[in-house]
Amino acid sequence: MVDTCSTENDNVCLTTLEFDPPWTLENYRKVGGYQAWERVLRERTPASQIIAEIKKSVLRGRGGAGFPTGIKWSFMPSNVPGQKYIVCNSDEGEPGTCKDRDILRFNPHAIIEGMAIAGYTLNATVGYNYIRGEFWEPYERFEYALAEAHAAGLLGHNIKGTGIDFHIYTHLGAGAYICGEETALLESIEGKKGQPRFKPPFPAKYGLYGKPTTINNAETLACIASIVRNGGNWFNVLGEPICGGTKIFCMSGHVAHPGNYEVSLGTPFLELLAMAGGVWKGNRLKAVIPGGSSTPVLPAEIMKRVTMDYGGLTRVGSMMGSGAVIIIDETACMVRLLARIAHFYAEESCGQCTPCREGTGWLARMLHRIEHGEGRMEDLDLLADVANKVEGRTICALGDAAAMPVASFLKHFRPEFEYHVKYKKCMV
Amino acid sequence: MNSQTEDIVLSPSVREEIDRWLVKYPPERRQSAVMAALRIVQESNNGWLSQKHLEAVAAYLEVPLIAVQEVATFYSMFELSPVGKHKICVCTNISCMLRGSDDVIAHLSKRLGIKPGETTADGRFTLREVECLGACIGAPMMQIEHKYHEKLTPERIDHILDSLEGRHG
Numbered sequence: 275m276v277d278t279c280s281t282e283n284d285n286v287c288l289t290t291l292e293f294d295p296p297w298t299l300e301n302y303r304k305v306g307g308y309q310a311w312e313r314v315l316r317e318r319t320p321a322s323q324i325i326a327e328i329k330k331s332v333l334r335g336r337g338g339a340g341f342p343t344g345i346k347w348s349f350m351p352s353n354v355p356g357q358k359y360i361v362c363n364s365d366e367g368e369p370g371t372c373k374d375r376d377i378l379r380f381n382p383h384a385i386i387e388g389m390a391i392a393g394y395t396l397n398a399t400v401g402y403n404y405i406r407g408e409f410w411e412p413y414e415r416f417e418y419a420l421a422e423a424h425a426a427g428l429l430g431h432n433i434k435g436t437g438i439d440f441h442i443y444t445h446l447g448a449g450a451y452i453c454g455e456e457t458a459l460l461e462s463i464e465g466k467k468g469q470p471r472f473k474p475p476f477p478a479k480y481g482l483y484g485k486p487t488t489i490n491n492a493e494t495l496a497c498i499a500s501i502v503r504n505g506g507n508w509f510n511v512l513g514e515p516i517c518g519g520t521k522i523f524c525m526s527g528h529v530a531h532p533g534n535y536e537v538s539l540g541t542p543f544l545e546l547l548a549m550a551g552g553v554w555k556g557n558r559l560k561a562v563i564p565g566g567s568s569t570p571v572l573p574a575e576i577m578k579r580v581t582m583d584y585g586g587l588t589r590v591g592s593m594m595g596s597g598a599v600i601i602i603d604e605t606a607c608m609v610r611l612l613a614r615i616a617h618f619y620a621e622e623s624c625g626q627c628t629p630c631r632e633g634t635g636w637l638a639r640m641l642h643r644i645e646h647g648e649g650r651m652e653d654l655d656l657l658a659d660v661a662n663k664v665e666g667r668t669i670c671a672l673g674d675a676a677a678m679p680v681a682s683f684l685k686h687f688r689p690e691f692e693y694h695v696k697y698k699k700c701m702v
Numbered sequence: 703m704n705s706q707t708e709d710i711v712l713s714p715s716v717r718e719e720i721d722r723w724l725v726k727y728p729p730e731r732r733q734s735a736v737m738a739a740l741r742i743v744q745e746s747n748n749g750w751l752s753q754k755h756l757e758a759v760a761a762y763l764e765v766p767l768i769a770v771q772e773v774a775t776f777y778s779m780f781e782l783s784p785v786g787k788h789k790i791c792v793c794t795n796i797s798c799m800l801r802g803s804d805d806v807i808a809h810l811s812k813r814l815g816i817k818p819g820e821t822t823a824d825g826r827f828t829l830r831e832v833e834c835l836g837a838c839i840g841a842p843m844m845q846i847e848h849k850y851h852e853k854l855t856p857e858r859i860d861h862i863l864d865s866l867e868g869r870h871g
Contacts, residue, residue, distance in 0.1 A: 372836045448740070465731075483728065532838070
């Protein structure tokens, strides 16, 4: 592994956008595509060395939980015989998030190469890419890339005569946010309802079809080839030192130029906002949901001094999440926003755990009634109480995801909720 | 009216397409293809699945009917009653809401004369409000069949619907 930087720009995932079309094998090759995979095949790089580089890169899971990828990979049993699996999570559905869609559409080979290296490293000969069912164009783009990679002898049986096999198949979802939860996703590939499993056992021990399985987000896997090609240190120094690399931020909501912006972790929020043209219509920034709908909302005055990285957002009481930055201007009603978020979680609760199934419904109904001028002052405490009773009492994180926004909206914008109750109308 | 009493036989082309999905999974894991099979059958049946279709899928995949029913009722993209020729799914989640998805719904409702969840009397359009479709930077947006339409304005919506009507009318 060499720790030298050979790329011209600092993008890791969205590297081919300058080419037309960006998604072909030919153009992926122009940015060093498949060099890492071909070298691994040629040199039979020891798995431990690859995992060490991933650890050195401090790449953390980009789907929302932020678990260190190298450590996750090291959980896979190395000496257990039998089938193992790599699963790519492209079930992107956290409100505000649309980065995996663009990697699938514009740089699908980065995901394929990442999956192939992951498969080799973890001794898995089969990988599934779980793409949400609504993502038809990204699915077709990914299938096209798979066909190209097969034709070029980069996937399949006995790849380039090395005796190494790796097959990738896509599995299409059919509309269920919960399938983004890794064990629900496994259930879904098995052809079942997407209901999360109890953990432990973790997927590394008991995963798809009961076999050792590693599940990584699409953006995470799209970083792997660059890390293996350029070294873990190269990736790490692209970003803030304790959480390396770049991250795609999906800038949506009241922003002048919505878009996916891949920047170094540690970039000041104001810099990111400026890249996206600032708040639209010259309006004043009111609040930001910095990492997808389940991450705690932050008022403008806090956001203005935040750096966009795991530590920076955790220190001010929110989270990096999936990198979905939802910009909210002064015209937005925070009650209405929270009511919409609560409705989402009530819709998407899989119904398995009582606190989540019932609690998300309560939250949604109470917020609906407050929004429509039928709330009572005691509802505000009841909201916090119900959210508290959901949080930490469910199999998966959907319950927490439903509860966290409630606490943060009430903490920072309580007067708006009180105004709604008192005057039966909106403050803004 | 729509209840069918006769068993449904999956056409050769439908079976062939399901088979293309079956090979992705271990041979003893035919259930993994339930979602793909339901989607394929739904697409071949004007966008919806009857109980008889679920039975046909269960029989073809050799899995219990309840396994197919669980999946068909759990995932939002499966339709268990007839829908319009074009299903318009409008995202109203927060990023789209902040950029005017209310206006999109209002415009479509007015033009089609239906509320979300309803189908036009001529059976051409079904209007739905859906959860985040993962195209937040293109908000407001909607999906019709497999296609995403982003950065919607009333004019753009009219243009999209006009071209649908023109092409199929």
